[in-house]
Amino acid sequence: MVEHTVKAFDEDITRLRGLIAEMGGLAEVAIQQALQALVQGDEELAAEVVERDAKLDALETEVDAMAVRILALRAPMADDLREIVAALKIGGVVERIGDYAKNIAKRVGRIEGRSHFEPLTLLPAMGELAAEMVHDVLTAYAARDPVMAREVIERDDKVDAFYDSIFRNLVSHMVENPATISSAAQLLFVARNLERVGDHATNVAEMVHYSATGTYPDDIER
Amino acid sequence: MVMSETTDSPIANPVNKSLENENIAHGEPKMRARGVDVYYGDKKAIDGVDIDVYTEYVTAFIGPSGCGKSTFLRALNRMNDTIPSARVTGTIELDGEDIYASGMDVVQLRARVGMVFQKPNPFPKSIYDNIAYGPKIHGLAESKPDLDEIVEKSLRRAGLWEEVKDRLADSGTALSGGQQQRLCIARAIAVDPEVILMDEPCSALDPIATAKIEELIDELRGRYGIVIVTHSMQQAARVSQRTAFFHLGHLVEYGHTSDIFTNPAEQRTQDYITGRYG
Numbered sequence: 260m261v262e263h264t265v266k267a268f269d270e271d272i273t274r275l276r277g278l279i280a281e282m283g284g285l286a287e288v289a290i291q292q293a294l295q296a297l298v299q300g301d302e303e304l305a306a307e308v309v310e311r312d313a314k315l316d317a318l319e320t321e322v323d324a325m326a327v328r329i330l331a332l333r334a335p336m337a338d339d340l341r342e343i344v345a346a347l348k349i350g351g352v353v354e355r356i357g358d359y360a361k362n363i364a365k366r367v368g369r370i371e372g373r374s375h376f377e378p379l380t381l382l383p384a385m386g387e388l389a390a391e392m393v394h395d396v397l398t399a400y401a402a403r404d405p406v407m408a409r410e411v412i413e414r415d416d417k418v419d420a421f422y423d424s425i426f427r428n429l430v431s432h433m434v435e436n437p438a439t440i441s442s443a444a445q446l447l448f449v450a451r452n453l454e455r456v457g458d459h460a461t462n463v464a465e466m467v468h469y470s471a472t473g474t475y476p477d478d479i480e481r
Numbered sequence: 482m483v484m485s486e487t488t489d490s491p492i493a494n495p496v497n498k499s500l501e502n503e504n505i506a507h508g509e510p511k512m513r514a515r516g517v518d519v520y521y522g523d524k525k526a527i528d529g530v531d532i533d534v535y536t537e538y539v540t541a542f543i544g545p546s547g548c549g550k551s552t553f554l555r556a557l558n559r560m561n562d563t564i565p566s567a568r569v570t571g572t573i574e575l576d577g578e579d580i581y582a583s584g585m586d587v588v589q590l591r592a593r594v595g596m597v598f599q600k601p602n603p604f605p606k607s608i609y610d611n612i613a614y615g616p617k618i619h620g621l622a623e624s625k626p627d628l629d630e631i632v633e634k635s636l637r638r639a640g641l642w643e644e645v646k647d648r649l650a651d652s653g654t655a656l657s658g659g660q661q662q663r664l665c666i667a668r669a670i671a672v673d674p675e676v677i678l679m680d681e682p683c684s685a686l687d688p689i690a691t692a693k694i695e696e697l698i699d700e701l702r703g704r705y706g707i708v709i710v711t712h713s714m715q716q717a718a719r720v721s722q723r724t725a726f727f728h729l730g731h732l733v734e735y736g737h738t739s740d741i742f743t744n745p746a747e748q749r750t751q752d753y754i755t756g757r758y759g
Contacts, residue, residue, distance in 0.1 A: 261752060261757045262757065263755065263756045263757050264756050264757065264758065265756055268756065334714075334715055335755070336714060336718075336742050336743075336754040336755050336756075337741075337742060337743060337744065337745050337750075337751045337754050337755050338744075338751060338755060339755045340742070340743060341743065341744070473743065473744030474744070
């Protein structure tokens with residue numbers, strides 16, 4: 260991309276993009292570790308995930324402040340304007356993804372008799388998919404690549420399918436083993452959180468597409 | 482979905498970029514330029530410009546210095562006639578009438594297509610006479626009360642009446658810069674023009690006076706066709722509904738202001754408005 264005549268403007272934008280990338284990395288790791296903690300019953304790791312979410316919150320605040328500053332001082336236009344608006348929104352969405360990871364981590368200690376749960380073997384695969392979406396959408400953001408963004412959006416169907424399958428699995432498990440309902444309900448929320456992560460990654464992808472092209476992917480239901 | 486298309490736009494599909502796309506049109510244009518070239522001697526300053534100007538919309542001309550936007554603006558009321566080496570080809574119509582036709586009364590044309598300049602240039606006369614001069618020479622007032630009415634109406638429309646009504650006999654040059662510029666706009670309005678051309682009307686004014694002029698432009702929109710040349714992208718974005726980007730004598734892009742500033746079609750436009758030019 261051609262540089263701005265005012266070099267400091269490019270530095271501002273680069274810094275903003277760096278913050279978003281850092282947020283994306285943290286969110287992706289948070290999902291992976293929350294799932295790992297869940298599967299292994301590792302409450303220490305879960306506590307770490309919960310604690311580290313504060314860093315994401317702080318970064319979001321920094322992104323907001325930086326974006327507002329750029330809007331106020333640089334009066335960006337066209338692709339620059341879209342870039343800043345997208346960064347504002349993406350920052351908020353990635354922070355929410357972090358919240359879902361934190362929520363999953365918080366549930367780790369509430370699951371009893373984990374060896375009995377078949378869905379526990381499905382959840383990591385679903386989590387992997389969701390985390391990959393987050394990873395790839397941030398790569399698309401870094402590359403300003405609308406094609407890759409669209410590809411991420413299309414992957415959300417798989418996450419949704421996983422959710423449906425885990426949901427059915429858990430419900431029948433609850434019917435057969437009423438004693439495990441409380442733990443199964445926790446897993447239901449975990450699955451739900453991962454499904455939301457997929458939706459949020461999709462939102463980020465839409466913003467990446469908008470930032471790069473000026474339009475939303477129009478053939479995809481929003 | 483497209484961001485922030487102005488709500489006043491009657492256009493169904495605002496995703497419009499090119500001049501060829503008829504969506505840019507709304508009713509009959511007030512002025513229509515086709516294939517306009519402007520030469521200074523052998524040098525071609527404007528090359529094949531097609532553009533329509535509408536009463537409903539303020540049209541902003543933007544572009545780097547020397548891009549031809551002021552030259553083209555001056556072609557719209559034949560101000561270039563005063564430059565001996567300047568030559569205009571192609572057609573420019575006002576209500577379908579060729580303004581470069583041999584029978585065209587240029588004085589009359591400039592009353593119909595008025596102009597406001599970068600530097601406020603009131604006559605060294607009273608505020609009253611500044612406004613009354615045009616209507617008098619164009620025979621628009623039958624009597625003193627008629628003239629009084631035109632003066633008051635023009636000053637009111639220019640948002641200046643309340644500030645000067647008690648000192649109409651004072652010299653126009655005694656006003657502040659912003660007031661002088663509004664006086665010049667009132668003077669342009671006084672002869673009941675159809676189009677007002679503004680060449681950098683705020684570049685010599687402070688932000689408050691600028692805001693007042695911009696507010697005035699918005700109030701005058703719909704009554705007069707307004708074309709404004711500005712170096713301030715922010716001003717073009719604030720006051721206009723249509724923006725034309727000129728570069729090296731070419732009209733690169735003409736479209737909805739909201740599109741031009743959020744998602745321009747042409748790379749050159751994008752580079753210019755985002756500060757990546759040259």
